Amino acid sequence: MTTNSLNSVPVPVIELTEVTRNFQIGTHVVKALDGISLTIEQGEMVAIIGPSGSGKSTLMNTLGCLDQPSSGRFVLNGQDVSGLSDNQLAETRSHQLGFVFQSYNLLPRETALSNVELPLKYSGGYSGKSRRAAARTALDRVGLSERYDHRPMQMSGGEQQRVGIARALVKNPDLILADEPTGNLDTKSSGEVIEMLRSLNEVDGKTIVVVTHDPEVAEAMKRVIAFRDGRIVEDRIVTDRATPITDYNVDSEASE
Amino acid sequence: MNLTLLLSTALSSIGTNKLRAGLTLLGIVIGVSSVIAMMAVGRGAQVSVTARISDLGTELITVRPGAQALRFAFFGGGGNSDVLSLADALALQDDVFAPDVRLVAPENSFSGAAVFGAENTFVNGVGITAEYLEARNLSIASGRNISNTDVQNISNVVVLGFEISETLFAQRNPVGATLKISGREFTVVGVMESQEGTIFNPDNSALIPITTAHYRMNNGKGLVDSISVSSINILATSEDTVDHARTDVSTVLRLRHELGADEDDDFLITTQQDTIETLEGTQGTFVILLGSIAGISLLVGGIGVMNIMLVSVTERTREIGIRRAVGAKRRDILFQFVAEAVLMTFGGGILGVLVGWTIAYFGDGASVDGDIIETVIETHIAFIALAVSVAVGLFFGIYPAVRAASLNPIEALRHE
Numbered sequence: 001m002t003t004n005s006l007n008s009v010p011v012p013v014i015e016l017t018e019v020t021r022n023f024q025i026g027t028h029v030v031k032a033l034d035g036i037s038l039t040i041e042q043g044e045m046v047a048i049i050g051p052s053g054s055g056k057s058t059l060m061n062t063l064g065c066l067d068q069p070s071s072g073r074f075v076l077n078g079q080d081v082s083g084l085s086d087n088q089l090a091e092t093r094s095h096q097l098g099f100v101f102q103s104y105n106l107l108p109r110e111t112a113l114s115n116v117e118l119p120l121k122y123s124g125g126y127s128g129k130s131r132r133a134a135a136r137t138a139l140d141r142v143g144l145s146e147r148y149d150h151r152p153m154q155m156s157g158g159e160q161q162r163v164g165i166a167r168a169l170v171k172n173p174d175l176i177l178a179d180e181p182t183g184n185l186d187t188k189s190s191g192e193v194i195e196m197l198r199s200l201n202e203v204d205g206k207t208i209v210v211v212t213h214d215p216e217v218a219e220a221m222k223r224v225i226a227f228r229d230g231r232i233v234e235d236r237i238v239t240d241r242a243t244p245i246t247d248y249n250v251d252s253e254a255s256e
Numbered sequence: 257m258n259l260t261l262l263l264s265t266a267l268s269s270i271g272t273n274k275l276r277a278g279l280t281l282l283g284i285v286i287g288v289s290s291v292i293a294m295m296a297v298g299r300g301a302q303v304s305v306t307a308r309i310s311d312l313g314t315e316l317i318t319v320r321p322g323a324q325a326l327r328f329a330f331f332g333g334g335g336n337s338d339v340l341s342l343a344d345a346l347a348l349q350d351d352v353f354a355p356d357v358r359l360v361a362p363e364n365s366f367s368g369a370a371v372f373g374a375e376n377t378f379v380n381g382v383g384i385t386a387e388y389l390e391a392r393n394l395s396i397a398s399g400r401n402i403s404n405t406d407v408q409n410i411s412n413v414v415v416l417g418f419e420i421s422e423t424l425f426a427q428r429n430p431v432g433a434t435l436k437i438s439g440r441e442f443t444v445v446g447v448m449e450s451q452e453g454t455i456f457n458p459d460n461s462a463l464i465p466i467t468t469a470h471y472r473m474n475n476g477k478g479l480v481d482s483i484s485v486s487s488i489n490i491l492a493t494s495e496d497t498v499d500h501a502r503t504d505v506s507t508v509l510r511l512r513h514e515l516g517a518d519e520d521d522d523f524l525i526t527t528q529q530d531t532i533e534t535l536e537g538t539q540g541t542f543v544i545l546l547g548s549i550a551g552i553s554l555l556v557g558g559i560g561v562m563n564i565m566l567v568s569v570t571e572r573t574r575e576i577g578i579r580r581a582v583g584a585k586r587r588d589i590l591f592q593f594v595a596e597a598v599l600m601t602f603g604g605g606i607l608g609v610l611v612g613w614t615i616a617y618f619g620d621g622a623s624v625d626g627d628i629i630e631t632v633i634e635t636h637i638a639f640i641a642l643a644v645s646v647a648v649g650l651f652f653g654i655y656p657a658v659r660a661a662s663l664n665p666i667e668a669l670r671h672e
């Protein structure tokens with residue numbers, strides 16, 4: 001496990017204090033997050049589980065700076081995110097984290113390479129050349145060296161999701177958020193994606209938060225947080241991790 | 257996002273639906289090319305009208321009985337519209353009072369049918385003196401001009417316009433022949449050269465002595481001096497003295513008509529310059545009218561752009577969500593959609609200018625219903641049209657772009 005800095009006391013990556021998120025539908029108020037307090041340290045690998053509608057995605061959107069809490073405090077890498085402007089949130093999304101979606105959310109007409117380049121286009125300081133180089137590195141990291149010029153339609157679900165992971169990785173953020181990344185995948189592809197995420201945690205020291213419905217996926221993580229009705233009902237460390245950790249790398253993928 | 261990246265992103269988005277982009281572009285192309293072509297035709301008409309008037313000679317001054325006379329008549333006061341007489345014309349030849357006047361050619365008019373054998377035609381009758389042809393820049397093709405002896409003798413002689421001669425005499429030379437105009441016999445002494453295409457086309461005119469026109473054709477009475485004239489054509493000594501000559505004419509006529517200092521002129525002086533200015537003014541309005549009609553099609557093209565951009569925003573909601581999720585700011589999205597709209601209208605504008613120029617180029621000299629169309633291509637119109645099409649893109653692209661930029665990223669991502 002690696003940390004940001006060896007000398008100073010590491011700040012938690014995520015620190016939520018009494019965070020709520022309410023949705024008003026007519027006169028009815030849905031409490032999607034109902035007072036969440038949660039700390040996730042650098043290098044953790046966390047599964048969020050819970051029944052449908054329990055607020056998992058709402059939490060991820062908040063952590064991903066796509067949404068803001070109705071009340072409470074959210075401190076990301078030591079910076080209070082609640083109350084940031086729309087532009088500042090975009091900056092935070094761009095620099096501090098990578099987001100992996102259930103439905104991949106790739107641009108359908110763009111190649112894998114240019115999909116992975118996308119986040120770099122919205123942050124200054126990259127030439128076309130350095131953008132492509134970074135995108136290639138990220139695609140290599142997820143074992144897609146052979147797929148640079150493929151469009152999403154020409155790839156399997158597992159490959160598309162790995163492009164999604166490469167896009168989340170391309171700016172080398174410390175935090176990767178994944179909302180049901182295996183939700184649309186078969187068992188084999190799911191396994192690959194989960195191994196990929198584990199490798200990012202084990203090898204690259206990235207902090208990983210994964211929402212999942214799959215108990216096996218949850219048990220492969222180091223910590224499991226269970227949600228119900230917008231509240232945390234369980235938060236435990238996984239002591240007995242069933243799935244063996246394979247160091248997922250380019251060579252093993254390329255030789256397949 | 258920097259500008260090159262923005263433009264390349266916008267271009268590749270446009271490129272993903274080429275047919276749609278092409279059709280949208282077409283609206284702008286039609287709008288811009290019709291503006292360019294219409295303006296070229298309008299300018300062409302303006303220039304050729306000016307050229308034709310200038311053909312008449314820029315020293316020409318025309319005096320007519322004034323509109324003021326009508327006003328007096330309207331209020332039941334004295335005065336009538338026959339305020340110009342042959343004596344007025346003679347007075348204008350005075351070297352002392354009107355030194356800048358070189359030539360004076362009074363005229364009056366009559367109308368009637370000319371008959372020769374079995375042929376007959378309606379003529380535009382003009383009573384003239386010998387100076388008329390020079391004043392009007394006309395010339396004799398065969399035979400001779402009306403002489404001042406003819407005027408003194410009240411002779412029944414006529415100079416025919418080219419078309420009348422053609423109609424009545426076909427290929428034969430009419431000089432020396434006798435024909436009847438309104439039942440009176442006239443001897444043809446000359447035929448004028450055709451002046452087809454000029455503003456005051458004399459081809460249908462029959463010129464006779466001004467005295468004959470007054471006493472015989474219009475059944476006028478009185479002394480020669482009192483013969484009323486419908487207008488007096490005057491040539492100034494040179495182009496530069498037109499304004500002086502105008503003042504001379506005004507002074508002489510005011511004296512002769514015994515007008516007090518507080519009385520308005522009872523005659524109207526028009527120089528060729530006035531006529532050119534008036535006509536250019538009307539033509540200018542015409543050009544603007546043509547331009548605006550064409551401008552409307554550009555507007556319609558712009559609405560087409562807006563329509564497509566709105567559809568595009570809806571269709572690409574998810575794309576917008578993805579871009580926002582990976583770090584795009586609102587203004588990145590805004591600029592991208594505006595850039596797409598402006599690129600389309602700018603591209604359409606360039607094509608439109610080329611098409612418009614091609615139309616104007618090949619349309620020059622084309623004949624429609626016997627009228628020759630002239631076109632004048634002006635580069636500054638092209639730049640204006642391009643600027644306007646960019647403005648159209650901005651104007652009609654902003655609203656869809658604002659809609660795109662204001663989408664909530666989460667909702668946009670959820671959009672199917």
Ligand SMILES: Nc1ncnc2c1ncn2[C@@H]1O[C@H](COP(=O)(O)OP(=O)(O)OP(=O)(O)O)[C@@H](O)[C@H]1O
Pocket residue numbers: 023024025030031032050051052053054055056057058059
């Ligand atoms: N934009 C919204 N407007 C109104 N209500 C919302 C909105 N987003 C979420 N909700 C409500 O908030 C609650 C939590 O939704 P959320 O999407 O976080 O659930 P989830 O745990 O991710 O469920 P699932 O497992 O089905 O994805 C639900 O009751 C949902 O209806």
Ligand SMILES: [Mg+2]
Pocket residue numbers: 056057058
């Ligand atoms: Mg969810």
